[in-house]
Amino acid sequence: MKLSRMAAIPLRQFYLYRGSVARLVPMFAWVTIDMVLWGFMTKFLGGVTQTQYRFVPALLGAVLFWDFMTRVMQGVTTAFFEDVWTRNFLNVFGTPLTMPEYIGGLLVSSMATSAVGLVVMLAVAGLGFGLSFAAYGVMVIPFLLVLFLFGMALGIGAIAIVLRLGPAAEWFVWPIPALLSPFAAVYYPLSTLPPWIRWISHLLPPSYVFEGMRNVVAGHGVNTALLGVALALSLAYILAAYLVFTSVFRHAVKTGLLARYSAESVS
Amino acid sequence: MDATRDRQPVLNVAGLRKHYGTIQAVNGISFEVCPREIVGLLGLNGAGKTTTISMILGVLEPTAGSITIAGVDLARHRSRALAQTNFAAVYAPLPGNLTVWENLRVFGLLYGVKDFKARAEKVMDQLDLKKFRDTKCGVLSSGEQTRVGLAKALLNRPRVLLLDEPTASIDPASAKDIRQTIRAAVRQSDTGVLWTSHNMYEVEEVCDRVLFLSRGEIILEGDPKTLPAQYGRQTLEELFISVAREPLELGMEER
Numbered sequence: 001m002k003l004s005r006m007a008a009i010p011l012r013q014f015y016l017y018r019g020s021v022a023r024l025v026p027m028f029a030w031v032t033i034d035m036v037l038w039g040f041m042t043k044f045l046g047g048v049t050q051t052q053y054r055f056v057p058a059l060l061g062a063v064l065f066w067d068f069m070t071r072v073m074q075g076v077t078t079a080f081f082e083d084v085w086t087r088n089f090l091n092v093f094g095t096p097l098t099m100p101e102y103i104g105g106l107l108v109s110s111m112a113t114s115a116v117g118l119v120v121m122l123a124v125a126g127l128g129f130g131l132s133f134a135a136y137g138v139m140v141i142p143f144l145l146v147l148f149l150f151g152m153a154l155g156i157g158a159i160a161i162v163l164r165l166g167p168a169a170e171w172f173v174w175p176i177p178a179l180l181s182p183f184a185a186v187y188y189p190l191s192t193l194p195p196w197i198r199w200i201s202h203l204l205p206p207s208y209v210f211e212g213m214r215n216v217v218a219g220h221g222v223n224t225a226l227l228g229v230a231l232a233l234s235l236a237y238i239l240a241a242y243l244v245f246t247s248v249f250r251h252a253v254k255t256g257l258l259a260r261y262s263a264e265s266v267s
Numbered sequence: 268m269d270a271t272r273d274r275q276p277v278l279n280v281a282g283l284r285k286h287y288g289t290i291q292a293v294n295g296i297s298f299e300v301c302p303r304e305i306v307g308l309l310g311l312n313g314a315g316k317t318t319t320i321s322m323i324l325g326v327l328e329p330t331a332g333s334i335t336i337a338g339v340d341l342a343r344h345r346s347r348a349l350a351q352t353n354f355a356a357v358y359a360p361l362p363g364n365l366t367v368w369e370n371l372r373v374f375g376l377l378y379g380v381k382d383f384k385a386r387a388e389k390v391m392d393q394l395d396l397k398k399f400r401d402t403k404c405g406v407l408s409s410g411e412q413t414r415v416g417l418a419k420a421l422l423n424r425p426r427v428l429l430l431d432e433p434t435a436s437i438d439p440a441s442a443k444d445i446r447q448t449i450r451a452a453v454r455q456s457d458t459g460v461l462w463t464s465h466n467m468y469e470v471e472e473v474c475d476r477v478l479f480l481s482r483g484e485i486i487l488e489g490d491p492k493t494l495p496a497q498y499g500r501q502t503l504e505e506l507f508i509s510v511a512r513e514p515l516e517l518g519m520e521e522r
Contacts, residue, residue: 002379004376004379005376005377005379007376008373008374008376008377011372011373011376012362012365012369012373015365015366015369015372015373016364016365019364019403020364082362086362086363086364087359087360088359088361088362089326090321090324090326090354090356090358090359091359091361091362091374091419092377093325093326094324094325094326094349094352094353094354095349095374095377095378096345096346096347096349096350096377096378096379097346097377098345098346250328253325253326253327253328254328255287256287256318256321256327258326258327259321259326259327
């Protein structure tokens, strides 16, 4: 594995972001809108319920964490889509670039863009609504780590779908976080969900994070063993997503799908 | 040409096949390309030229056969083999949303070009691209974009250069310049070139040897300057048309 080849992918992304308002603005705009919208919603709920429940770290914090995971996923998919949009597969995959290097490059790109999104969200939520990571103590580190890893797994899985089904399958990718959010118990405790949905939730690493986050906010301890399960699940999903992507790539090379990608000749 | 044939080939294709179900796109072709040799791959649309190039480029897996690039087996050591290769094709322009320099920088990293700045300056100079250094490729003319693609193709001093109709979309004067540039670059290096084109004048001018491909098989091979006379034709274009329409008359029926 050569780091210089891997570096080509984030460098390309840097060049694109540097020269494009259309790419830079969404990095800040959507997360800012989310923080403002949910910040006021949190204020409103705090006012009407008149309880001691800490809505800012429990609800606005959950939105911030979920947005972060979404940004990680989109960081991977967007870097991949750049090759789709510019019909660049032949140029990129006709080079010595290996699959671990390509995926590694997409992940590094995602780290950079999601980190920017996280900083912006923290700034808006902190300055506007008083949210601070201090509310979660040191547990903020495993929380972010699990969400980061799961976001990567989703991103790799999503690009496997697009590679297999063709450019139009991009529209399957964008709603993935929204589809998962009810099962991940982002905004409410797991106990709210019917038992059969809870089984699905237990397969989703973010559900452990959000449950743990609410426990911390409520002053209860966090079950670190469950967070360990979430971490292990995230790593397993990354491995599974990577294996699926490489399998789809091999299929694309074998069937000619890669060489004629824009034809969407999926069978 | 004989001198070049004596050397170790930079590209060795043996028994290459590609089938899509019952369709035989490439049917057991074998050929070699030597250093400093330019080999033309000719044939009708759908004859299997681009399929062959895609397989050498590693983006299409052969059904059978082997491809060896500078002594490295492509199937076993894909990355090492592709490090010795590069290509340019009219259907694979570089991303239009990056400048010429940015594109070269990205592909310089991908191909592991060590002395990148000096090399990029040299290929931009060779292809008259210095004035477009900071221009986005998407706003360049077709001919200029072709030159950028060629600059990328020469960047890593490939041992095997694959050119799929490199002058297809450009005017005759620019095409002539490009042919001269490629020819000069090849002569000054150990690069072997596989070149597809439908312009027989171009093929005659640049190629040391041609391979006629029909329905996935090589049915004729030789020097483009002497081959037409061997088959009673005035020009390479006449021979091409005959091969396409009446291979049986020429005694080159498909095996």
